[in-house]
Amino acid sequence: MEDLKQLYDAIVEGNANKAKSLTTDALAAGMDPQDILNKYMIPAMDEVGRLFEINEYFVPELLISARAMKSALAILKPRLTATGAKPIGKVAIGTVKGDLHDIGKNLVAAMLEGGGFEIIDLGVDVTPEKFVNAVREKGANIIALSALLTTTMPSMKTTVEGLKEAGVRRQVKVIIGGAPVTQKYADEIGADGYSDNASSAVALARRLVNEPK
Amino acid sequence: MRLKLISCEIFYREMCHAVASSPNLIDIEFLPKGLHDIGSAPMLQRVQQTLDKVDESLYDAVIFGYGLCNNGLTGLRARTIPVVLPRAHDCITLFLGNKERYLDYFNSHLGTYFKTSGWIERGEASGELSQLSIQRQIGMDKSYDELVAKYGEDNAQYLYETLYGYKNYSQLTYIEMGIEPGDIFEQRTINEAAEKGWGYEKIQGDMSLIQRLVDGYWDEREFLIVKPGQYVNTTFGADIIRADQIEVVNRPK
Numbered sequence: 001m002e003d004l005k006q007l008y009d010a011i012v013e014g015n016a017n018k019a020k021s022l023t024t025d026a027l028a029a030g031m032d033p034q035d036i037l038n039k040y041m042i043p044a045m046d047e048v049g050r051l052f053e054i055n056e057y058f059v060p061e062l063l064i065s066a067r068a069m070k071s072a073l074a075i076l077k078p079r080l081t082a083t084g085a086k087p088i089g090k091v092a093i094g095t096v097k098g099d100l101h102d103i104g105k106n107l108v109a110a111m112l113e114g115g116g117f118e119i120i121d122l123g124v125d126v127t128p129e130k131f132v133n134a135v136r137e138k139g140a141n142i143i144a145l146s147a148l149l150t151t152t153m154p155s156m157k158t159t160v161e162g163l164k165e166a167g168v169r170r171q172v173k174v175i176i177g178g179a180p181v182t183q184k185y186a187d188e189i190g191a192d193g194y195s196d197n198a199s200s201a202v203a204l205a206r207r208l209v210n211e212p213k
Numbered sequence: 214m215r216l217k218l219i220s221c222e223i224f225y226r227e228m229c230h231a232v233a234s235s236p237n238l239i240d241i242e243f244l245p246k247g248l249h250d251i252g253s254a255p256m257l258q259r260v261q262q263t264l265d266k267v268d269e270s271l272y273d274a275v276i277f278g279y280g281l282c283n284n285g286l287t288g289l290r291a292r293t294i295p296v297v298l299p300r301a302h303d304c305i306t307l308f309l310g311n312k313e314r315y316l317d318y319f320n321s322h323l324g325t326y327f328k329t330s331g332w333i334e335r336g337e338a339s340g341e342l343s344q345l346s347i348q349r350q351i352g353m354d355k356s357y358d359e360l361v362a363k364y365g366e367d368n369a370q371y372l373y374e375t376l377y378g379y380k381n382y383s384q385l386t387y388i389e390m391g392i393e394p395g396d397i398f399e400q401r402t403i404n405e406a407a408e409k410g411w412g413y414e415k416i417q418g419d420m421s422l423i424q425r426l427v428d429g430y431w432d433e434r435e436f437l438i439v440k441p442g443q444y445v446n447t448t449f450g451a452d453i454i455r456a457d458q459i460e461v462v463n464r465p466k
Binding site: 100153 | 253284352453
């Protein structure tokens with residue numbers, strides 16, 4: 001069996017075309033899709049996260065690696081689904097009501113997807129009701145909220161309240177982030193976690209899905 | 214009263230106009246707009262340094278031509294005389310005259326960038342501050358050609374679409390304060406909207422909040438008075454900011 005170290009490298013280097021063709025070849029050669037994901041792709045994204053945290057990688061590098069990961073994952077997904085493999089968690093993510101700034105949200109979504117989560121991307125200006133529906137209808141077990149402005153931060157609070165009113169708050173973990181957001185604010189509105197960057201959001205989400213409810 | 218005004222340069226024309234017609238004696242110090250681009254902690258540090266250098270024996274209060282500005286003023290400490298700030302998320306409240314009007318407009322016009330004389334003349338960071346900008350620190354300040362050179366054509370195109378431009382924005386709103394020389398700023402905004410293919414709207418600004426700031430009519434619904442021994446904190450609610458007591462750590466003797 002061909003060593004897929006090259007796929008790992010293609011993701012770390014952010015080469016989407018190479019990542020796609022290597023994944024296609026590996027599947028054609030009969031490799032187990034779950035192995036490709038767990039042994040090469042997820043570790044590659046973990047390495048990308050590490051490089052970001054030691055300031056060797058910056059936002060553009062995170063984005064192109066996540067893009068390479070997503071391209072390869074798109075090829076892998078039908079096969080993974082066929083084997084009945086389950087993601088480690090389902091994250092419904094969006095910028096809160098009133099906020100249209102989605103670079104950070106997209107980055108976090110890409111990193112979480114790279115980290116093995118299924119992403120339900122609700123887009124921008126997302127109402128509390130849409131988050132509630134993502135829990136009820138799509139089975140999201142993590143809600144990730146993003147806001148860039150102090151003007152729109154109160155929508156994070158109303159979203160948490162909306163989840164409570166709908167009776168689904170206990171089924172999900174709520175994580176928040178964005179330039180003006182702080183851990184203190186997360187504590188104040190009763191969110192389960194806060195992260196100040198896309199890479200540590202993955203570690204946070206992994207920790208939360210493993211916590212007892 | 215004798216007041217010291219520390220203001221963002223984005224209000225240059227408005228503050229000069231308001232001060233000129235104020236009964237108070239006011240010394241103005243303008244700070245560069247680029248402070249907003251360097252992150253909240255470094256911004257606070259520089260604003261605080263400016264306040265700390267004021268000879269407070271000369272004044273009754275220090276007034277601020279700032280909003281909360283993405284937490285760039287969260288943590289600001291008053292020293293020996295009161296500090297007065299408008300309750301505002303950002304400068305648009307000061308241009309529109311009150312925070313409720315801003316919130317209404319914000320919510321009914323998502324995806325709008327605002328233009329005023331200050332935003333047109335002084336909206337871009339320059340010099341040292343542009344070197345320190347968050348965009349630069351996280352690698353989001355590169356030209357398309359630089360991206361191609363570094364990441365290749367395919368990735369550069371993706372990065373350019375993802376990181377730049379004004380994704381999700383679709384309108385320019387020009388706020389006319391009534392103190393501008395003719396329509397030069399309005400015309401520039403109209404041209405910019407046309408170039409971008411965006412909608413355009415002109416609305417009338419309201420100088421009254423800025424005037425009340427410099428005149429000393431500090432109703433607590435509109436302004437926060439931070440007394441000596443207190444600092445500015447965020448409420449995350451409709452009143453935006455509050456004054457909290459600076460906790461003095463008692464050291465064992």
